[in-house]
Amino acid sequence: MIWFALLAFVVSCVHGDLRPLELTTTAGCYYQGSYHPVGPFSPSPCEDCHCPTSGKVICAITDCFITPCVDAVHEKDKCCPTCPNGPNCKAPDGHIIKIGETYHMNSYTICHCDGHHLGSNLAACAIRHVDPVVDPIHLHS
Known part of the structure; x- marks a missing residue:
C-alpha cells in the first residue's frame, strides 16, 4: 500500500501537480471467507451480524425453542x-x-x-x- 501511494505521488509530481493524493479504501469485514460492507448482514438464517468500521464482526446466533x-x-x-x-x-x-x-x-x-x-x-x-x-x-x- 505504501509503494502504491509513493508511486502515485511520483507520477503526480512528474505531471506537475503537487497536491497530496487522497487514497480511499472501502471499509468492511471479512467473515467466513466473504467480504461484507459496514452495516448489518445475515450469513445464514440463524445469524444476524454487524460489520462496524473497526472491521471486527459481531454476530448473534438465534436459539430455537423446542x-x-x-x-x-x-x-x-x-x-x-x-x-x-x-x-x-x-x-x-x-x-x-x-x-x-x-x-x-x-x-x-x-x-x-x-x-x-x-x-x-x-x-x-x-x-x-x-x-x-x-x-x-x-x-x-
Missing part, C-alpha cells in the same frame, strides 16, 4: 424448525396424535396428547387392566 411436534420440518430459508401439522405427540406405536386428542392404540391402551410433555412429545398412555376370565369349571370347586 418444537411442540414430532413431525417438525426444517425449511432451508428459516432458522428454526416449524410444525406444519400443528402441535402433536407420538403414541408408542408411532401414530401421531394432535394436541387435545385421544387415540385408542388397541383394546387395552388409550393414549392422549395433552401437550404437557415439553421436550419428549410422547403421548400419555394408560393401559386398562382387564380381570382374567374366570373358568366356570373351577368356579364351584
